[in-house]
Amino acid sequence: MGIIRIGGRGTSRRVEDKKEDNWTGPAFKQYSEQQKQAAKDQYISMGRGTAKIKFGDVASTTTASSKGMWVGTGRGTGRRKL
Secondary structure (H helix, E strand, C coil), X not given: CCEEEECCCCCCCXXXXXXXXXXXXXXXXXXHHHHHHHXXXXXXXXXXXXXXXXXXXXXXXXXXXXXXXXXXXXXXXXXXXX
């Protein structure tokens, strides 16, 4: 991916190739789906702990498009459209 500098508290420096991130994006989505399938028969608490459902019954989340939405800028005084 690229080259990054690694060191601890300024005592040493070394240069390594940056590995692909696995805590976000498609790789993490695939990992979380595998974890969900492994634990699909376990129960989780919902609704302030008053109800419980099987983990496999929880729907997968999707990300909605933010195109056309307004976002605040500066200290909340300005805005721009995405």
